[in-house]
Amino acid sequence: GWTKEAILYVNGLRKVLPDGLAHLTLLEYLRDIGLTGTKLGCGEGGCGACTVMVSRYDKKSKKCVHCAVNACLAPLYSLEGMHVITVEGVGNRKHGLHPIQESLVRSHGSQCGFCTPGFIMSMYSLLRSSQTPPTEEQIEESLAGNLCRCTGYRPIVDAFRVFAKTNDALYTNMSSMSLKEGEFVCPSTGKPCSCGMKNVSNADTCEKSVACGKTYEPVSYSEIDGSTYTEKELIFPPELLLR
Ligand code: FES
Ligand code: FES
Incomplete structure (x- = not known):
């Protein structure tokens, strides 16, 4: 058969x-x-x-x-x-943390770390399924099923709030800003920054902008994938579109 x-x-x-x-x-x-x-x-x-x-x-x-x-x-x-x-x-130390991970680290949103992958994946799923930046309420809602025994949640919510709609600067910048060599868009401030996350030892020089970190490439919107973050993300396997 x-x-x-x-x-x-x-x-x-x-x-x-x-x-x-x-x-x-x-x-x-x-x-x-x-x-x-x-x-x-x-x-x-x-x-x-x-x-x-x-x-x-x-x-x-x-x-x-x-x-x-x-x-x-x-x-x-x-x-x-x-x-x-x-x-x-999503990301790792070797090949580079994802901005969501970077932001969580910078906000001290991970202590024992046991809950961390789950929080990252809830947030990642929200961003990938959002056509437009989510609201702060949507972010908090998306984390409703994730428990943390260590942090008291505030640092986690703070870390992820930088991806919310109210943070307009970030999104405007992500799509329209042209960055100079070596500059990154800081997820915290939405401003160009050259704190050089490539070199982790430099990380502390950018203390003020809590979630300062890795680059976003300007967002390239993909019709099929339909998510806000497609650059450098794992794409949907073409084979599965045909089934
Ligand atoms: Fe799956 Fe707790 S291990 S929800
Ligand atoms: Fe320990 Fe969340 S960091 S459970």
């Missing part, structure tokens, strides 16, 4: 799903294949430590839909034909 390979993509890489894994959650699968950035906290949907972003192509609207998902609750096979992005696919 006719069989179609069961596949999913994880951080841009194609994975064939073998038979016999029906007992696995997405979280167990991810950790089994070495992606341990996604954490097991409660295991029952209450803490958000296991949050990942799931993208699927919606044939009706011809758009990719991005959602934050609790990987501890999602049966692995329910992800067939979808793209899963974990914190490893």
Whole structure:
């Protein structure tokens, strides 16, 4: 008979799903294949430590839909034909932190760090699914399922507020500003800055602008992906558009 390979993509890489894994959650699968950035906290949907972003192509609207998902609750096979992005696919020290990560670090929004990947993924999912910058309320709402035992939340909310609509300067700058060699748009102030996050030892010289950090390339809007941040982000795997 006719069989179609069961596949999913994880951080841009194609994975064939073998038979016999029906007992696995997405979280167990991810950790089994070495992606341990996604954490097991409660295991029952209450803490958000296991949050990942799931993208699927919606044939009706011809758009990719991005959602934050609790990987501890999602049966692995329910992800067939979808793209899963974990914190490893967002950014890291070696290849550069994502502005969301950078901002969280600068605001001291990570202490023990156990909740951090989940917060990053909730925020990342919100930004990727937003056609326009979210409001501060939308940001807070999107974090409602993430618990943190350490920070008291204020530093986390402060870190992410810089991506809100009210921070107009950031968005105007992101799309229209031309930066000089070596300059970056500071997510905190929305102004060009040359604090040189390329060189981490310089980081402290920019203390005043709390979330000062890595560059945004001017946003290039992609029709299919439809997200605010497409430059340097993992794209939706073309293979999955055809299924
Ligand atoms: Fe707590 Fe998944 S581990 S929500
Ligand atoms: Fe420890 Fe959030 S930093 S739980």
